[in-house]
Amino acid sequence: MELPGILAEIEDVAGTDAALAIAKACGGTQVYFPPLPSNDHWLCRLIGRDPARAVCERLTCGVGPLRVDVPLGPTARAVQLRAEVDKLLGTNMSERDIARRTGYTARAVRRRRQKTGIKPDDGQLPLL
Structure with missing residues (x-):
């Protein structure tokens, strides 16, 4: 399955399940990614601490926070x-x-x- 845009990058770093979970939870909205998410950050709670940190590192390059429009992702309907x-x-x-x-x-x-x-x-x- 080929995921659109930023979800493909997330899939590369954290896997398909993590990308789909983010799309399901936040698809169609703008989301804030910090350079280093805390353990109680929504992303850590959603996909786990290590995958969340890998995603944030990939998207922000460890430099500064980033706001991203998350696509809705694949839908059967x-x-x-x-x-x-x-x-x-x-x-x-x-x-x-x-x-x-x-x-x-x-x-x-x-x-x-x-x-x-x-x-x-x-x-x-x-x-x-």
């Missing part, structure tokens, strides 16, 4: 979710509400709207 997003894009629902309802990020909803060209239903009837 990608096609159904895209169809649901496409359907909701035609309604008056906000991008934020669509993202929260479907598990997409707001950025992904905006990009999907751009790609498909679906305009929100403004309730206006055609003139002719």
Whole structure:
């Protein structure tokens, strides 16, 4: 399985299970990685101290903290979710509400709207 973006780097250092755990816990959000996480840091609790430290070292190069947008990662329902997003894009629902309802990020909803060209239903009837 090929993981996207930063998850592939995490997979190289800490393994597939760790990368998938991070994607499941934080996918679609921005996450803070310190150069050296403490033992009670969320990442240490999630994947273990040594893998967490290896991930942080790889991402920050031990220099300074880093904020990263974590991708959602693989999903078995990608096609159904895209169809649901496409359907909701035609309604008056906000991008934020669509993202929260479907598990997409707001950025992904905006990009999907751009790609498909679906305009929100403004309730206006055609003139002719």
